[in-house]
Amino acid sequence: MAEVSLRHIRKVYPNTERGRRGGLFGRRRSEQGRASTQGRASTLKVTDEGVLAVPDFNLEIADREFVVLVGPSGCGKSTTLRMVAGLEEISGGELHIDGRLMNDVAPKDRDIAMVFQSYALYPHMTVRENLSFPLKLRKMPQEQIDTKVSEAAKTLGITEYLDRKPKALSGGQRQRVAIGRAIVREPKVLLMDEPLSNLDAKLRNQMRAEIIKLRQRIDSTFIYVTHDQTEAMTLGDRIVIMRDGEVQQVGTPQEVFDHPANIFVAGFIGVPQMNFFDAELVRTGAAYEVRVGGVVVAPSAEKQARLAAHDVPTQPITLGIRPEHVSLATGGARTLQGTVDVSEMMGSSVHLHLRSLGQDVIVIVQTMDVDGSHRGGYAIGETVEFTFGGDVIHLFATDATGGNLEF
Amino acid sequence: MSKKPAAGNSLRQSTRRWAWLFMGPVVAAFTIGFVWPFFQGIYLSFCTFRVTSDATFVGMGNYQSALADPSFQHSFWYTALTAVVSLVLINVLAFAVAYALTQSIKGSNLFRTVFFMPNLIGGIVLGYIWSMIFDGILSAYGTSILLETRYGFWGLIILMCWQQIGYMMIIYIAGLQAVPEDMLEAAKIDGASRWQTLFKVTIPNVMPSITICMFLSLTNGFKLFDQNLALTGGLPYIIQPDGSTINTTEMLALNIYNTFYNANTAARGTAQAKAVIFFILVAGLGLAQLAYTRKREVQQ
Amino acid sequence: MMHTEQTLVAERRRKTILSVVLAIICVIYVLPVAAVVVNSFKLNTFVKTETFALPTEQSFAGFSNFITGMTFGNYPFLKSALYSVVITILSTGLILLFCSMAAWYIARVNSRACRAIYYLCVFSMVVPFQMVMFTLSKTADTLKLNTPWTIPIVYLGFGAGLAIFMFVGFVKSIPLEIEEAAAIDGCGPLRTFFSVVLPMLKPTLISVGILEIMWVWNDYLLPVLVLDLNEYRTIPIHIQYLKGSYGTVDLGATMALILLSIVPVIIFYLACQKHIIKGVAAGAVKG
Numbered sequence: 001m002a003e004v005s006l007r008h009i010r011k012v013y014p015n016t017e018r019g020r021r022g023g024l025f026g027r028r029r030s031e032q033g034r035a036s037t038q039g040r041a042s043t044l045k046v047t048d049e050g051v052l053a054v055p056d057f058n059l060e061i062a063d064r065e066f067v068v069l070v071g072p073s074g075c076g077k078s079t080t081l082r083m084v085a086g087l088e089e090i091s092g093g094e095l096h097i098d099g100r101l102m103n104d105v106a107p108k109d110r111d112i113a114m115v116f117q118s119y120a121l122y123p124h125m126t127v128r129e130n131l132s133f134p135l136k137l138r139k140m141p142q143e144q145i146d147t148k149v150s151e152a153a154k155t156l157g158i159t160e161y162l163d164r165k166p167k168a169l170s171g172g173q174r175q176r177v178a179i180g181r182a183i184v185r186e187p188k189v190l191l192m193d194e195p196l197s198n199l200d201a202k203l204r205n206q207m208r209a210e211i212i213k214l215r216q217r218i219d220s221t222f223i224y225v226t227h228d229q230t231e232a233m234t235l236g237d238r239i240v241i242m243r244d245g246e247v248q249q250v251g252t253p254q255e256v257f258d259h260p261a262n263i264f265v266a267g268f269i270g271v272p273q274m275n276f277f278d279a280e281l282v283r284t285g286a287a288y289e290v291r292v293g294g295v296v297v298a299p300s301a302e303k304q305a306r307l308a309a310h311d312v313p314t315q316p317i318t319l320g321i322r323p324e325h326v327s328l329a330t331g332g333a334r335t336l337q338g339t340v341d342v343s344e345m346m347g348s349s350v351h352l353h354l355r356s357l358g359q360d361v362i363v364i365v366q367t368m369d370v371d372g373s374h375r376g377g378y379a380i381g382e383t384v385e386f387t388f389g390g391d392v393i394h395l396f397a398t399d400a401t402g403g404n405l406e407f
Numbered sequence: 408m409s410k411k412p413a414a415g416n417s418l419r420q421s422t423r424r425w426a427w428l429f430m431g432p433v434v435a436a437f438t439i440g441f442v443w444p445f446f447q448g449i450y451l452s453f454c455t456f457r458v459t460s461d462a463t464f465v466g467m468g469n470y471q472s473a474l475a476d477p478s479f480q481h482s483f484w485y486t487a488l489t490a491v492v493s494l495v496l497i498n499v500l501a502f503a504v505a506y507a508l509t510q511s512i513k514g515s516n517l518f519r520t521v522f523f524m525p526n527l528i529g530g531i532v533l534g535y536i537w538s539m540i541f542d543g544i545l546s547a548y549g550t551s552i553l554l555e556t557r558y559g560f561w562g563l564i565i566l567m568c569w570q571q572i573g574y575m576m577i578i579y580i581a582g583l584q585a586v587p588e589d590m591l592e593a594a595k596i597d598g599a600s601r602w603q604t605l606f607k608v609t610i611p612n613v614m615p616s617i618t619i620c621m622f623l624s625l626t627n628g629f630k631l632f633d634q635n636l637a638l639t640g641g642l643p644y645i646i647q648p649d650g651s652t653i654n655t656t657e658m659l660a661l662n663i664y665n666t667f668y669n670a671n672t673a674a675r676g677t678a679q680a681k682a683v684i685f686f687i688l689v690a691g692l693g694l695a696q697l698a699y700t701r702k703r704e705v706q707q
Numbered sequence: 708m709m710h711t712e713q714t715l716v717a718e719r720r721r722k723t724i725l726s727v728v729l730a731i732i733c734v735i736y737v738l739p740v741a742a743v744v745v746n747s748f749k750l751n752t753f754v755k756t757e758t759f760a761l762p763t764e765q766s767f768a769g770f771s772n773f774i775t776g777m778t779f780g781n782y783p784f785l786k787s788a789l790y791s792v793v794i795t796i797l798s799t800g801l802i803l804l805f806c807s808m809a810a811w812y813i814a815r816v817n818s819r820a821c822r823a824i825y826y827l828c829v830f831s832m833v834v835p836f837q838m839v840m841f842t843l844s845k846t847a848d849t850l851k852l853n854t855p856w857t858i859p860i861v862y863l864g865f866g867a868g869l870a871i872f873m874f875v876g877f878v879k880s881i882p883l884e885i886e887e888a889a890a891i892d893g894c895g896p897l898r899t900f901f902s903v904v905l906p907m908l909k910p911t912l913i914s915v916g917i918l919e920i921m922w923v924w925n926d927y928l929l930p931v932l933v934l935d936l937n938e939y940r941t942i943p944i945h946i947q948y949l950k951g952s953y954g955t956v957d958l959g960a961t962m963a964l965i966l967l968s969i970v971p972v973i974i975f976y977l978a979c980q981k982h983i984i985k986g987v988a989a990g991a992v993k994g
């Protein structure tokens with residue numbers, strides 16, 4: 001129904017507002033303080049104007065596309081979403097929805113709906129009233145409201161709770177009502193801000209599946225914000241990975257997984273995290289090889305071609321390999337050695353934490369081979385050998401951005 | 408999560424357009440009912456005046472005569488004594504009752520209802536009820552509450568206890584119910600006696616309630632007016648050597664009121680100066696309480 | 708541990724004793740009110756001499772005290788009761804409506820001016836009435852706020868402090884997301900406040916409402932200074948003025964009027980006891 005286009009979107013929090021003293025909103029400030037101490041200290045840019053939460057955001061979202069903004073807390077993903085919603089003022093740039101410039105349009109006139117992390121249901125209204133509220137405000141005739149509400153309730157399986165108040169519902173049910181309230185209006189764009197973060201793990205998986213089903217049924221464009229890469233991978237047509245207000249990479253889940261644009265993306269996407277080694281890239285004519293811990297690995301032909309196309313010279317690099325691409329080996333010239341630190345039994349596989357080349361390396365080992373024979377347990381302190389192929393390695397520059405050398 | 412401060416929130420901007428509606432009535436009434444009278448009162452305390460429109464600036468003169476006024480001095484000490492005595496009695500009794508009521512005894516709801524009830528009766532009415540009762544007792548001995556200062560004093564203390572114990576009790580009950588049950592059980596298992604548990608575990612844990620109640624009863628005592636007016640009206644009085652009179656059971660608030668509205672309207676400047684002194688006294692207590700509560704909130 | 712059974716028996720005995728002691732205190736507590744009831748049915752001359760005796764054939768006055776009381780003291784009691792009701796309802800209504808609106812605005816907009824007003828409100832809570840009573844009564848007089856229909860404005864002004872303080876505290880605890888959801892659903896600021904925020908404020912509205920009702924209903928000094936006393940009186944003023952208007956007071960009639968004035972209060976208390984105790988406790992801890 002609607003394309004969304006964000007061109008050079010900026011968000012600046014003026015210094016005076018942010019650094020304000022005043023006891024009234026002490027709570028809010030401490031919340032912020034907590035957020036930034038949770039993870040790595042945020043390195044948002046501070047200019048004369050104020051704090052640059054989002055310096056320059058560009059994205060064209062197609063009609064009915066499902067885009068996920070993902071990144072660690074404080075990366076600007078929620079701010080961006082809230083600018084689309086009209087809850088935050090846009091400091092610069094242009095926001096178009098369905099071709100119309102929306103910068104100064106009130107939230108209610110943007111034809112959007114939003115699902116909040118805290119559900120934000122109206123506590124004094126029943127579920128039915130919660131669902132009909134946005135329709136009533138649009139002066140829709142009562143019979144039509146009733147039909148739409150019961151349709152939405154049926155879609156989400158909340159018909160039997162229609163006359164209850166939100167506080168009589170479980171977290172999952174509340175989440176359904178919140179989604180119901182958003183879809184009942186058939187908005188052009190459906191915005192979701194960490195909608196599953198308050199649910200427990202089991203319910204979260206279930207609701208994730210429901211959201212996938214839901215988007216088949218409705219015609220809205222989805223913009224979804226999460227800090228959870230699994231949600232991003234499973235839900236998104238395209239993923240936008242953000243950090244400190246800047247877009248790191250935009251692509252399909254497969255693209256960002258297979259070809260991360262930089263070390264940050266590589267480390268953020270994929271569980272367990274990608275392993276990194278200090279290594280050296282050596283160029284001989286058109287041929288490249290990677291030297292790591294006395295072992296030489298030749299990148300795949302495809303990778304070699306791309307490196308050559310960018311005329312990448314010999315240099316020290318950070319080598320990345322996903323845990324699932326590392327395999328244990330016995331003997332051979334192309335193996336590295338490590339001692340077992342921790343062995344985590346996951347059921348179908350074992351996650352081995354190895355100490356190798358002065359760093360931690362995670363290896364995923366299938367516990368059962370295709371022929372049904374079990375691999376033995378691994379003792380702590382045991383020395384094992386492992387190897388990896390040249391087609392699954394990722395080569396990153398050692399500078400601050402850690403860009404993928406193939407790009 | 409990555410929530411941002413309210414700054415730049417566009418809802419704020421659209422709300423601001425309605426400032427006149429949301430803030431207008433309160434700001435107007437607050438100006439009439441508090442801000443203007445307050446500042447005018449401060450100004451007038453430096454003036455001689457009979458009506459507010461013809462005030463002459465005289466500087467600190469009013470404060471000097473206020474502080475030198477023996478009736479004001481008397482009412483200050485009388486008020487302080489009343490406030491402190493009532494503070495001790497009210498808090499000890501209220502805590503005892505609250506402690507008893509939280510021991511899961513039969514009828515505690517009924518008791519609570521009864522003990523709180525006097526709180527709802529206005530000060531004037533309370534004063535008349537108790538003056539009838541005291542005079543009913545004292546008339547048997549041929550005297551009256553209006554004839555002796557000590558009757559008036561203890562009469563007022565009893566009245567204040569009757570009125571305020573229920574109120575403080577409610578706060579103490581809330582405090583006592585917030586003491587974790589397992590902490591008390593732990594003390595029991597550690598071999599603490601009932602009294603040890605009370606003094607070493609329970610009371611330290613309800614210290615916040617105790618502080619709030621102490622402040623409240625102290626400020627209540629200092630601000631007392633209606634009850635004082637209706638019970639004794641300040642009587643009996645004694646005549647000073649210089650011919651002026653001192654109402655022996657007159658508290659600060661009543662003293663100020665009488666200075667304003669007695670026959671000698673020339674003393675209104677002095678009355679306003681007394682009011683400012685009184686304000687500083689009461690506000691000091693109030694702000695100390697506020698600061699204390701703030702500090703505690705931060706610590707939590 | 709060996710004497711568990713004995714300890715339990717002792718415990719039970721202790722609780723029984725406690726109950727009995729409390730019951731006795733309870734009776735003592737009710738006595739003053741009982742004395743009012745008893746004496747309101749006695750002839751004037753017996754109130755002082757037989758205060759604690761039940762009415763005898765000699766002293767029993769029937770309902771004559773109540774009838775005398777109605778016209779007693781130069782002013783009809785029912786009229787002052789009516790004005791008390793009017794002033795209490797109007798003042799409480801004004802305070803609840805306008806202070807909740809202002810508190811929401813203050814908490815959400817939080818501009819410099821808002822914070823200044825907020826701190827001024829907090830400050831006003833610690834200012835005793837005597838500080839402003841003279842100037843306030845003159846100002847009210849000048850602005851013709853000396854009738855039962857206009858005095859609520861004075862109450863709104865002087866009572867705004869506590870109400871705004873309590874409302875702001877509660878508004879801050881409401882997640883902003885709900886109002887954002889309302890904005891997206893199609894509410895402007897006005898509708899957001901009246902259809903979303905105000906219903907959520909209900910518990911605080913009740914608490915503040917009860918505090919204000921108790922204050923205004925029992926208040927003596929403010930109305931006595933502000934109202935035009937020849938025309939308008941409230942119940943506390945009426946009762947206080949009984950003394951001044953007669954050389955010797957008709958104590959029987961006074962008790963009858965006192966009884967009439969506390970009966971509604973007690974009924975109100977018994978009807979919403981839970982809310983009252985909660986509201987009063989909330990006000991105490993905050994203020």
